[in-house]
Amino acid sequence: MDLKQYLVEKKKIVDRALDRYLPEGAGPAADLVKAMRYSLFAGGKRLRPILCMASAEAVGGHGASVLPAACALELIHTYSLIHDDLPAMDDDDMRRGQPTSHKVFGEALALLAGDGLLTEAFRLICSEELLKAIPAESVVKVVSLVAEAAGYKGMVAGQVADIQAEGRPADKALVDFIHTHKTAALITAAVVCGGIVGGGGESQIAALRSYGRKVGLAFQISDDLLDVEGDSEAMGKTTGSDIRKGKATYPALLGISRSKEIQKGLVEEAIASLDIFDERADPLREIARYIIERKK
Amino acid sequence: MDLKQYLVEKKKIVDRALDRYLPEGAGPAADLVKAMRYSLFAGGKRLRPILCMASAEAVGGHGASVLPAACALELIHTYSLIHDDLPAMDDDDMRRGQPTSHKVFGEALALLAGDGLLTEAFRLICSEELLKAIPAESVVKVVSLVAEAAGYKGMVAGQVADIQAEGRPADKALVDFIHTHKTAALITAAVVCGGIVGGGGESQIAALRSYGRKVGLAFQISDDLLDVEGDSEAMGKTTGSDIRKGKATYPALLGISRSKEIQKGLVEEAIASLDIFDERADPLREIARYIIERKK
Numbered sequence: 055m056d057l058k059q060y061l062v063e064k065k066k067i068v069d070r071a072l073d074r075y076l077p078e079g080a081g082p083a084a085d086l087v088k089a090m091r092y093s094l095f096a097g098g099k100r101l102r103p104i105l106c107m108a109s110a111e112a113v114g115g116h117g118a119s120v121l122p123a124a125c126a127l128e129l130i131h132t133y134s135l136i137h138d139d140l141p142a143m144d145d146d147d148m149r150r151g152q153p154t155s156h157k158v159f160g161e162a163l164a165l166l167a168g169d170g171l172l173t174e175a176f177r178l179i180c181s182e183e184l185l186k187a188i189p190a191e192s193v194v195k196v197v198s199l200v201a202e203a204a205g206y207k208g209m210v211a212g213q214v215a216d217i218q219a220e221g222r223p224a225d226k227a228l229v230d231f232i233h234t235h236k237t238a239a240l241i242t243a244a245v246v247c248g249g250i251v252g253g254g255g256e257s258q259i260a261a262l263r264s265y266g267r268k269v270g271l272a273f274q275i276s277d278d279l280l281d282v283e284g285d286s287e288a289m290g291k292t293t294g295s296d297i298r299k300g301k302a303t304y305p306a307l308l309g310i311s312r313s314k315e316i317q318k319g320l321v322e323e324a325i326a327s328l329d330i331f332d333e334r335a336d337p338l339r340e341i342a343r344y345i346i347e348r349k350k
Numbered sequence: 351m352d353l354k355q356y357l358v359e360k361k362k363i364v365d366r367a368l369d370r371y372l373p374e375g376a377g378p379a380a381d382l383v384k385a386m387r388y389s390l391f392a393g394g395k396r397l398r399p400i401l402c403m404a405s406a407e408a409v410g411g412h413g414a415s416v417l418p419a420a421c422a423l424e425l426i427h428t429y430s431l432i433h434d435d436l437p438a439m440d441d442d443d444m445r446r447g448q449p450t451s452h453k454v455f456g457e458a459l460a461l462l463a464g465d466g467l468l469t470e471a472f473r474l475i476c477s478e479e480l481l482k483a484i485p486a487e488s489v490v491k492v493v494s495l496v497a498e499a500a501g502y503k504g505m506v507a508g509q510v511a512d513i514q515a516e517g518r519p520a521d522k523a524l525v526d527f528i529h530t531h532k533t534a535a536l537i538t539a540a541v542v543c544g545g546i547v548g549g550g551g552e553s554q555i556a557a558l559r560s561y562g563r564k565v566g567l568a569f570q571i572s573d574d575l576l577d578v579e580g581d582s583e584a585m586g587k588t589t590g591s592d593i594r595k596g597k598a599t600y601p602a603l604l605g606i607s608r609s610k611e612i613q614k615g616l617v618e619e620a621i622a623s624l625d626i627f628d629e630r631a632d633p634l635r636e637i638a639r640y641i642i643e644r645k646k
């Protein structure tokens with residue numbers, strides 16, 4: 055299969071759906087929608103929604119049926135980036151080659167745009183569109199899974215640990231905690247939700263969960279590696295900021311070469327998790343391999 | 351009925367439930383849970399959860415059955431206060447007689463505590479407890495209603511308009527927009543969700559929605575009035591801050607006396623909305639009257 059072509063096609067579908075789910079606004083809060091859309095359409099790779107669709111297809115479902123859940127995950131990912139970039143957090147001025155939300159709209163509006171995106175994600179999952187595709191029981195399960203992955207026992211916990219670990223000595227247990235919570239939790243939710251909405255059985259969901267955890271962790275390691283080795287221009291942001299901020303990362307703790315070994319092992323394990331699936335899981339397999347090769 | 355007694359009893363039930371739903375945490379993100387609990391147990395009146403329970407009882411349901419939804423509304427209200435108090439927003443150091451979250455935990459943790467509370471609210475609504483009481487379809491409806499009321503077309507829109515109106519001339523349409531979105535939307539969601547979980551019929555839900563809108567608006571007007579006329583000590587924060595910040599409020603726009611007239615009218619209309627209910631709606635009626643008399 056041609057992964058590049060696959061990613062381009064799926065990204066188009068996700069972008070169109072996002073534009074439909076969050077159209078331009080009017081009235082006294084029009085700037086809010088503008089700020090939400092600014093970050094939502096700032097060049098994201100749409101990895102989480104694409105993984106969600108690919109998982110639905112792997113279990114024999116239709117990719118398009120998961121769009122509300124898939125796009126909800128992108129809203130949540132986007133909110134987390136906006137809040138992460140705020141001066142009180144990572145204080146980043148640039149992301150994907152563009153000024154961050156608070157540089158364009160000010161801190162108050164950036165904060166509220168993040169709040170709006172997060173809240174809308176849950177409304178979107180509960181919209182008529184998904185209720186037509188799956189039973190209400192499954193919708194409730196998706197909300198619950200996504201909220202758990204994104205919340206104070208998942209992504210937000212990872213962000214807290216990440217911030218608190220800055221400039222302090224970190225051991226592998228802490229770096230693992232940060233990475234599995236900050237990144238892998240939401241990526242795992244993406245593939246599990248795709249499996250649920252696609253109609254997957256229990257063993258399929260379990261396999262997807264295992265795949266998600268490993269791919270999610272591998273993805274965060276490549277993020278760490280790109281911050282050390284990556285090209286600032288390709289990344290659209292200043293690299294090397296993790297070292298400057300004293301972030302707890304794999305390369306900082308274990309070195310580049312050992313980090314790459316671990317990452318390679320995770321990708322192999324992720325692909326092995328998919329053994330029970332046929333060729334319809336090929337996109338998931340290729341995405342796992344792509345994580346090692348990506349340049350941005 | 352004895353409203354004071356009713357409020358004390360219900361508050362106890364809500365406080366116990368909140369403590370059960372969000373217990374102390376451990377591990378690398380223990381501070382996050384500490385920050386979430388700090389604001390959650392900082393002396394809130396629990397108006398939204400109590401309204402939610404009272405509405406369930408008004409339609410003949412059990413107050414306790416709505417606790418997950420009722421407490422979810424309190425989590426959302428609490429998150430909104432934490433974010434509202436941040437330096438980038440209203441920059442308030444004190445609330446309810448205690449230092450605000452960012453004064454105690456720093457801005458990053460306060461921000462993330464808010465994010466955690468908001469996200470957990472949706473997980474809580476989808477927990478087993480509520481699924482045992484009502485069908486999954488109704489759970490989906492509750493998530494959807496709450497997300498819409500709290501999100502970028504509801505509370506967050508109101509906060510944006512509120513911030514943007516600071517120091518600028520505002521007309522009544524704008525002040526109405528701010529108040530109905532910032533405050534009345536979530537209060538309306540509280541009573542409507544109570545009605546749904548309590549098993550109310552369509553006309554009952556419609557009556558509760560009308561009650562919620564009017565009570566919510568009246569409540570925000572009393573907030574505005576207390577900022578002008580209230581006692582700093584009783585309020586636990588410095589009063590007069592709306593005027594200093596040039597906030598768009600009823601008293602600022604229409605004066606104290608006209609604001610009180612409008613508020614009185616709203617409370618009367620709110621109570622009239624409840625005509626179809628029997629004495630089981632008395633707590634809702636009394637709460638509406640209490641809004642005018644409250645001193646904090």
